[in-house]
Amino acid sequence: MPQPVVSRAEAADLSTRFRVYQNVAWYRGDGAHAYVTELKAQLARCGVGGYDEGFDPVAEDHLGPDTVLFLRTYDEGDRYVGYVAAAVGHYLVVVMMSDSYLGAADLTTLNGLAGTAMSRAAA
Incomplete structure (x- = not known):
């Protein structure tokens, strides 16, 4: 995977239920695009799916182009956190959401947060 020149991470609580993490990294050339391309390929090769533990491509x-939604499953597939990774120009945006109650991130809210982060990166 290509390495970023610089990156910044933040975390926040979204109500008492969800925890959200965001990482934005800046890459030279087409490094952000190359990162997402390789991530998609790795998820296709190694995604566990179903009731196993690991990464599950969704x-x-x-x-939009150069985006991917995937889950990190654990507890024999009963719980998961959601991730969105997106290349926006020279930026790689990754947003992760966890759920402290059900162990199942709200993917609609996650996609909305990722879309907002992508818009900020594009500006």
């Missing part, structure tokens, strides 16, 4: 290019 959707590609769902928020």
Whole structure:
């Protein structure tokens, strides 16, 4: 995977239920695009799916080109955190959401937060 020149991470609580993490990294050339391309390939090769523990690909290019939605499953697939990774120009935006009650991130809210982060990166 290409390495960023610089990155910044933040975390916040979204109500008492959800915890959200965001990392934005800046890459030279097409490094952000190359990162998402390789991430999609790794998820296709290694995604566990179903009731196993690991990474489960959900959707590609769902928020536009160079985006991917995937889950990190644990507790035999019963719990998961959601991730969106997106290349926006020279920026790689990754947003992760966890749920302290059900162990199942709200993917609609996650996609909305990722879309907002992508808009900020594009500005």
